[in-house]
Amino acid sequence: MNKHNLIIAALLCITSFSGVAKQDDLLQEVKISAASQEADIKNNQMVFNGPVEVTQGSIRILADELRASSKEDGGGRILVAIGKPATYSQIMEDGRPASASAEEIRYELSNRTLTLIGNATLEQDGSQVKGNMIRYNIAEQRLIAESKGNDRVITIIQPENYQESSQEERKDPEPKPDPIPTQLPEIEQEKQ
Template sequence: MKQSNILLIGLLMATCHSVHAKQGDLQQELKVEAVSQKADIKNNQIIFFGPVKVVQGSINIHADELRAFSTAKSPSKVMLAIGNPATFSQELDDGSTGTASAKEIRYDLASRTLTLTGEAKLDQAGNQVTGNSIRYNIKDQQLIAESTGKGQDRVITIIQPENYQDSNIKPSLPEIPVKKQDEQ
């Protein structure tokens, strides 16, 4: 297997594993569909030109261009999906689907940081964070969302209410005094 393909597979597997991938996703084949690809093995880089579609189990990535690379000066391996927007989705262990979209989705394997830039959006079960830029450190579980600070541009977070319904717990209704006919 070519070194550039190993790099891409390694980046995708690291990304998916860290967001609690559905069991079995990482054992599935990795399929990349593109209009064309260019591999620069000497410089450890592969570029897919699109539209590009990546599928591995329940993982789906769609982009106009997908790059996977590392540099000789740094041990850092990077995957970069570019699109209008580029999208990432994956079914999680709990059955929900996590999605991310942005004009640029960058994953740095060494720092385990996912950076979404340009109309960035993260969504899981209706809970959303949107902004111009979202940076998520997977190892430390730290998220930073930022806006451009211009005009109406803001970071927006939407949190869905939790479902507190439990079949074993019956809602208690307030007692309403009932007057008997002889008490009137």
């Protein structure tokens, strides 16, 4: 696999901040749409200038700029989406949407860590965490949120009945049966 493909392969490993992300997403092709692209193949770096849209299955990242880099040994692959804000969204295995936004969304593949920096928000089922920095280790399912100065970390947790009702709204309604005819059809009789 050449260096360019290693960077693109890194995008295949994008996952959500929940342990129940759709597994099918990771089997889908990665599509990057950008206004322009620069590649420094010798140094394993690519920059996509925006607006940038990355899609893979239900995963969608929108940014003003996307930087992808990896070290020679393949152990240090990093994706950085930058925007005002950059956004990340995905449909989870149970059909629930999850999203994140920040001025910088950084995904370190070697330690499976998603870091949101600057006006960071993480949301699922109406519940959310907001702070200056949110770090989520996907493998360990550990979240750390921090703020700076007098700002506070804000966590909003929706009651279970909100989550259940919003999940029911996403289900397709059962098909309605055909209406019962109010008139009998005319029967043609054979002429003899």
